[in-house]
Amino acid sequence: MIKVYGSTLSPFVRKVVVVLAEKGLDYEVVPSGLPARDPEFLSISPFGKMPAFRDGDFAISDSSAIVHYLDAKYPQPRLIPQSPEDLARAVWYDEFGDTIVVASAGKVFFNRVVAPRFLKQAGSEDMVQQGIAELPRLFDYLEGVVPEPGGFLVGDALSLADIAVASPFVNLSHCALDVDCAKHPRLGAWLPTILSRSSFAAVVAEEKAFLAA
Numbered sequence: 001m002i003k004v005y006g007s008t009l010s011p012f013v014r015k016v017v018v019v020l021a022e023k024g025l026d027y028e029v030v031p032s033g034l035p036a037r038d039p040e041f042l043s044i045s046p047f048g049k050m051p052a053f054r055d056g057d058f059a060i061s062d063s064s065a066i067v068h069y070l071d072a073k074y075p076q077p078r079l080i081p082q083s084p085e086d087l088a089r090a091v092w093y094d095e096f097g098d099t100i101v102v103a104s105a106g107k108v109f110f111n112r113v114v115a116p117r118f119l120k121q122a123g124s125e126d127m128v129q130q131g132i133a134e135l136p137r138l139f140d141y142l143e144g145v146v147p148e149p150g151g152f153l154v155g156d157a158l159s160l161a162d163i164a165v166a167s168p169f170v171n172l173s174h175c176a177l178d179v180d181c182a183k184h185p186r187l188g189a190w191l192p193t194i195l196s197r198s199s200f201a202a203v204v205a206e207e208k209a210f211l212a213a
């Protein structure tokens with residue numbers, strides 16, 4: 001069975017798990033905390049970053065590398081567009097989600113949740129406020145590019161673009177930071193259509209139960 005090493009509280013691990021669910025593939029999440037100590041995990045992810053991934057004899061780390069592998073190996077349904085233009089757009093949104101959105105959302109989530117809860121150290125409220133202050137610029141950008149309700153970021157079907165951009169918003173939601181629909185109505189309408197898919201909803205429900213315990 002496919003193995004994903006890490007915790008779905010990571011936006012990168014969540015992204016991979018949602019892709020697996022959208023493709024209807026069976027998988028197992030092998031829990032790993034920070035810092036990673038599991039030798040199998042470290043042999044796959046040399047810098048200890050989650051997710052690490054194994055499918056039979058093939059193993060690799062990095063959520064984007066994993067998703068590209070999955071889409072080539074298990075193409076139904078395609079989550080990476082094929083036309084040169086849409087492929088480039090999907091790669092952009094994946095990068096935007098992984099780096100720009102995660103950079104800001106991560107400041108909030110790390111200092112509000114990961115540090116106090118899992119590392120048993122105080123989070124930095126200054127970093128939280130810095131992350132929060134960065135969000136309006138990102139939301140303004142997204143407000144200008146998200147589609148009409150029912151649409152997708154790239155082309156006319158769900159793709160890696162929607163999954164990668166929506167994933168870090170779950171971390172914000174774990175910190176009770178939600179999109180203000182009065183200020184960002186298009187973003188506020190698009191996001192729930194992606195997060196209410198069963199692929200996202202199942203994993204987010206598990207995360208909420210875990211954090212509430």
Ligand SMILES: N[C@@H](CCC(=O)N[C@@H](CS)C(=O)NCC(=O)O)C(=O)O
Nearest residue numbers: 010011012048049050051062063064
């Ligand atoms: N580009 C990588 C980023 C992975 C990453 O930074 N994961 C974080 C958790 S959200 C991590 O494992 N950090 C631990 C560390 O940097 O030591 C990906 O897409 O998988």
